[in-house]
Amino acid sequence: MVKKIFIVIILGFFAVMLLPLAKDFTPFQELSPVAEKYVEDGPEELGSANLVTSVIVTYRGLDTLGEVAVLFIAAAGVGFFLRKEEKGDKTPKRGSSQILQSGTAFLFPLILAFGVYIFLHGHLTPGGGFQGGVVIASGMVLLLLSSASAKINENVLHLVESLSGASYVAIGILGLVLATGFLDNRFLDLGEFGTLLSAGAIPLIYSFIGLKVGAELVGIVNNMQKDQS
């Protein structure tokens, strides 16, 4: 009973605290000064058609590096908690249904290609490294579901993850040396606005982010799946 009263009090406090946001908040009529600068100068400065991408990869690139680091730490934590010694007594598991197997054989390459498409076109269309990586990981989940004996080569996974992470930082430092700042994309030619090979190093950076995120999420799923077997 006391607990319930406490819960009601806490919820009430939160509601009162958040109420002004709902009551007094008036939607903005125009962009904030920072956003205005990004929208006005972004396309010419960085050559990226997708302004969200130019904010994430370049203007706020350091934050994204931190985000990738958080994701890495979380993946490492999952791997740490779910690590398991290989045991010999594995009972054979029932295979999945024919529909799932045939569907996976058909869809898996398409899903991978779609993931790669999303992170390669991050500077032109909605999407980018994180979304593309998640799509690739979802394809891998389908593969793991469809065959009980499927094993993902962890060495390859770790290699892809470390290499893409290191390349991401290396490109950032290249920007520092060859252009004006850390993660500056302008050390490569900006190219023609709106085409695939444009926006300097942004497609390159987003590809490495995509590979890294994909490898990390596949690692998480792989650890969880191993834990169940």
Added chain:
Amino acid sequence: MTLITILGLVLIMIGLWGMLTQKNIIKIIIGFSIMDTGVHLIMVSIGYLKDRTAPIIDSAVDQANAVNTVVDPIPSALVLTAIVIGLAVTALMLSYAIKLYEKKGTLDINEFKELKW
């Protein structure tokens, strides 16, 4: 005051209520996810400007007049970050849940008394 902001607040309250009242660890994690979604909705709604389009320069958005046609790109970028972090944190919490279940054979939060005061 916009509808999306209010919906986001409602989601935050639902998530918080779920985290405080539920006994099952999985349900607590679900409550966290709902609260997370509410926060994302509020952030997106703050960046939204009425009758404007996505901040991508293409045939629909004239580059010279982009300042008056697109929504704020910064909250979108922030939410993108927040979604990924939320995913990572949820995965970590679920792996805790798996370990706790292996240890005690139950997911009832009341059975875990070690840190109770």
